[in-house]
C-alpha cells in the first residue's frame with residue numbers, strides 16, 4: 001500500500017490557498033496529520049477522498065492516479081467526515097445490516113457475519129441493540145468506523161475524530177483505530193499532539209496549506225535532542241524573553257511564575273536548563289519555523 005501525493009494545490013473561490021504544493025508519501029500504518037484549525041487538513045483529506053477537486057497535482061494509490069480514476073479509489077476507501085449526519089432511531093445492528101444490504105451483500109448469513117465482525121472490531125457488540133441516535137459522541141464515532149469497515153477499505157480517512165470526545169471515549173476510539181491501522185493506510189487528522197504520540201507510526205505537521213515536517217514521531221523528537229531549554233521566569237519577564245530567545249511554548253505555574261521552553265542549538269546561558277524534547281516541542285518548533 002502506497003499513497004503518493006505530488007504538487008497538490010487548491011485555492012478556494014474566496015482566494016484562500018488551502019493547499020500550497022503538498023508533497024507526501026504515505027505507507028500502510030497510522031498516519032497522523034497534525035495541525036491547527038485552518039491548516040488545510042480537511043481540504044487535503046477531502047481531496048484524497050475525491051470529494052473535491054484540486055487545482056493541480058497528482059495523487060497515486062498503488063500506481064493508479066485516483067484523481068483520474070475515482071472509482072478505483074472509492075472501491076477501497078473508507079471515509080469518516082468531521083460531522084456525521086443525523087441517525088435514525090434504529091439499533092446499531094439493524095442499521096449496519098441495512099447498510100450492508102445497500103452495499104449489495106444479499107446473503108443473510110454473510111451479512112450477519114460481517115455486521116458481527118465490524119461491531120466486534122469497534123467494541124460495540126454489547127451496545128448493538130441500542131438506538132444509534134442515543135449513542136454518546138464516542139460511540140457514534142466508533143459506529144462511523146463500523147459502517148465504513150463494511151466496505152473492507154484499504155485506505156481509511158478520518159477527519160478530526162477525537163474532537164469533542166472525553167478522555168475515556170478518546171482512548172477507546174484510538175484503540176479501535178490502532179487495531180484497524182495494522183494492515184491498511186489510516187490517515188487521521190487532529191490538532192491534539194497526544195493523539196499522534198499515542199497512536200501514529202508516521203506523521204506530518206501541516207500549516208498554511210503546506211507540510212512543514214514529515215517523519216516518524218520518534219525521529220522528530222530525536223531531531224530536537226539537546227536543542228530544547230527551559231527556564232522558570234516571573235510572568236512579567238515573558239516579553240523580554242520572547243524578544244531575546246525563540247520561546248516555543250510557555251506554561252503558567254500557580255504562583256506568579258511561568259515556565260518557558262525555548263529552542264536553541266546551544267545552551268543560551270546558565271539560567272536555562274536542558275529540557276527533554278517531546279512531541280509537543282516538535283509541534284511548536286515546526287509551526288514557528290514554518291511561519
Ligand code: ADP
Pocket residue numbers: 012013014016017018035036037038039040041042043044
Ligand atoms: P483544517 O481542516 O486544518 O481546519 P481546512 O482544510 O478546513 O483546514 O481549511 C483550510 C483553509 O481553507 C481555511 O482558511 C478555511 O477557512 C478555508 N476553507 C475551507 N473550506 C473552504 C471553502 N469551502 N470555501 C472557502 N474557504 C474554505
